[in-house]
Amino acid sequence: MTQMTENAHLTEQLIDDIADALAQRGFIQLPHFLPVWLADQLLHEAKRLASIEFKPAGIGRNNSQQLNAKVRTDSTLWLSGNSAPQQAYLNWMEQLRMGLNRRLFMGLFDFECHFSHYSTGDFYQRHLDAFKGDTLQARSNRILSTVFYLNPDWGKNDGGELLLYADEQVSPLLIVPPVFNGCMIFLSDTFPHEVLTSRCDRYSIAGWYKVNGNAVEHLDA
Ligand code: OGA
Ligand code: MN
Numbered sequence: 001m002t003q004m005t006e007n008a009h010l011t012e013q014l015i016d017d018i019a020d021a022l023a024q025r026g027f028i029q030l031p032h033f034l035p036v037w038l039a040d041q042l043l044h045e046a047k048r049l050a051s052i053e054f055k056p057a058g059i060g061r062n063n064s065q066q067l068n069a070k071v072r073t074d075s076t077l078w079l080s081g082n083s084a085p086q087q088a089y090l091n092w093m094e095q096l097r098m099g100l101n102r103r104l105f106m107g108l109f110d111f112e113c114h115f116s117h118y119s120t121g122d123f124y125q126r127h128l129d130a131f132k133g134d135t136l137q138a139r140s141n142r143i144l145s146t147v148f149y150l151n152p153d154w155g156k157n158d159g160g161e162l163l164l165y166a167d168e169q170v171s172p173l174l175i176v177p178p179v180f181n182g183c184m185i186f187l188s189d190t191f192p193h194e195v196l197t198s199r200c201d202r203y204s205i206a207g208w209y210k211v212n213g214n215a216v217e218h219l220d221a
Contacts, residue, residue: 010095015095018096018100029176034089038089039181042085042089043203049115053077057074070125071125072195073122075117078113079112079113089205090113093209100144106143106211108143110209113205118160119198123194123195123196125194128188130143131189141211141213142208143189145191146205148183148205149179161178163175163196
């Protein structure tokens with residue numbers, strides 16, 4: 001029997017920790033983000049949909065697919081909320097959105113996210129999720145990036161680490177293994193990042209909190 005998705009609630013402590021880290025450093029690495037039963041359900045969901053519904057990244061929401069082809073090679077599927085685990089994840093992220101707005105006045109308005117699947121050989125080159133000062137541009141109303149990982153068997157030789165950089169720095173600020181139930185949250189226009197070539201099947205959910213195109217409120221770390 002599946003658990004009631006309504007039962008998943010973030011603790012005030014977790015929201016406090018995330019808010020404090022974002023205000024002080026602009027990023028946080030969380031080793032245990034979701035209740036394990038929910039992470040399990042999302043992994044099954046990702047695997048179930050990967051073979052039938054995931055599409056090469058870039059298709060769907062923007063027109064720069066050709067451009068993307070050399071930059072990233074993963075396959076993605078936007079969460080629509082049309083299953084219990086997807087609803088539970090979107091609900092969890094909505095609680096976090098409201099909690100962060102209450103604490104940091106970030107004016108986060110919306111959240112969108114997609115499953116990603118990296119097969120062996122797939123990568124995502126160094127990039128920013130949003131560009132400073134471009135908040136009014138359609139693709140750049142992303143304020144906060146979230147990446148949630150779904151790989152219970154990940155090992156040190158499997159590649160696919162997320163490298164997070166400070167500005168133009170050459171060496172990474174942080175190397176994040178994509179291990180099960182881990183989550184990275186960081187300011188979208190502040191930290192360039194890349195996904196190293198994966199040497200196994202790598203599943204994740206990448207998401208973005210966005211501001212309303214009209215309301216440009218912004219947190220400076
Ligand atoms: C992205 C991204 C990082 C990761 O999808 O924009 O940077 O670790 N993903 O999957
Ligand atoms: Mn990114």
